[in-house]
Amino acid sequence: MTPTSGSSLDSARSVPYYLPVGDEVDLFFGAYADRTPVLLKGPTGTGKTRFLEYMAWKLRDADSGSPLPLTTVSCQEDLTAGDLLGRFLLEGDGTRWVDGPLTAAVRHGGICYLDEVVEARKDVMVVVHSLTDHRRFLPLAKLDQTLEAHPSFLLVISYNPGYQTSLKDLKHSTRQRFVAIEFGYADEATEAEILTHEGGASAALADSLAAMAGRLRRLNEEHLIEGPSTRLLVYAAQLIGRGVSARRACEVSIAAVVTDDPIARLAVDELISAFFPPGSGENDS
Template identity: 35%
Template sequence: MNNYQLPDQISHLLEENKKREQQEFRDLIREGGYVPPENELLVDAVTALSMGKNVLLKGPTGSGKTRFAETLSHLFSQPMFSVNCSVDLDAESLLGFKTLAYQDEKQVIEFVPGPVTNAMNHGTFLYIDEINMAKPETLPLINGVLDYRRTITNPFTEEIITAKDGFGVVAAINEGYVGTVPLNEALKNRFVVIDIPYLQGEQLNQLIKDNTRLEDDRIIDLFVRLSGDLIQAVSQGKLSEDAASIRALLDACDLSVLIPPKRAILRSIIDKLDEDREKDFVLNLTETLFG
């Protein structure tokens, strides 16, 4: 089995975290750009990766799954090759493609590696974003990459590729999102699942301070309250998940440094919604909080 060698600093902090919550651990996490709602989420993801397991980050759109993956990459000091899944994803998008090139003024055929083969050959992370957007017949191509074999036969070169030490897979999924399909059991069983909730309260407050230009504590508190109201409305079925995207909220915070917060929310959140009733709902919340 392919196991990671955890950096000594992380190994020590993980061990200490079993005994008590460590501010030092959270500071190290913050350097990677994402502080999870609970330390255990990141501890469990790091533990799974260090044991050679694949990690599937599951959560609503804009909840920070990609930032979570980037933080894992940061903690392991591992570069990360990425796959952005869509219905157009094919073998070439995953593994690479052949192209014409010149060597010593002679035309030759070269193979350009894709993100999967690059990550395997370099022993780094592979991040598969929105994995359930891909067609069900595409992802079985990499089943051997995702199980204990860590091996694939490249259909374009017939080369058998075995991942180097350090290779690991992190994937993200938005369940029930438009254009997605359920993961088949064979694929899902190749992952350890980490459920990522929205950031709220003090953690969201700190995220805004760390990742936007907004410095006015009063306005930041209002944005945190707005986010909480949006998340509650989503849970009650009054709004789609897009309305509560943390990514969109951070955009609104940034814009509010130079334009009125209500207009910033209009551009970053409200105008992205499809239904007039949802737009009116968010607009009413905005008017109530920001006046």
């Protein structure tokens, strides 16, 4: 099975919560107007998926009110072009063609999001290239067909430069087919607002978590592969909302997640203690 998720937004008429961090919303509208393929670049948990859900909703059909369909494929090393394109299934005496998630999106329209595309097998890039060609086509060799993209189709890929070794870098021949919208950590005030909304944090707790995250991210270079994402801060806020002490919540949702190295862990724990001293924080007695 290809790990895909269709949008569950068709039934949900309310706008997904997304707080813009920069000019990404305008940039995406601009790119979509010309159907220019988009590369979302940046660390995990910085809002890329939520942003696309929001944009799909913003680009909803004026008549029906339905959001643009959004198909997400989480790419991993076993994912082949065949998984994206589709296959013949045995049925009765014969076979029946079943579209893969990419083919379905190309045929019926909407956004197709290939998350962490460099993780996929190399043959996936061939498919990506044909869709970023100005003719926007998809060769379906097994059907002996070339499918032209639906007018509403847009290809979006994501890439986290932090994870990649030179072996799994996004090739220039591929990246030069996209506009790249960069996702980073939100500034402290914006991140605190996200934590209030998503994690139910009080203003004071949200401010502390956001300030602590800023400090942890600055440890990044020296100690951590990647600093804590907004997603992890949301988890911490939610646990605190469930009655877990702030220190313990930060330990399980941040410290133990961002590092396995004992020395780095000491540095992280020290920082957490500076923001949430024992006996002084939320839910601490």
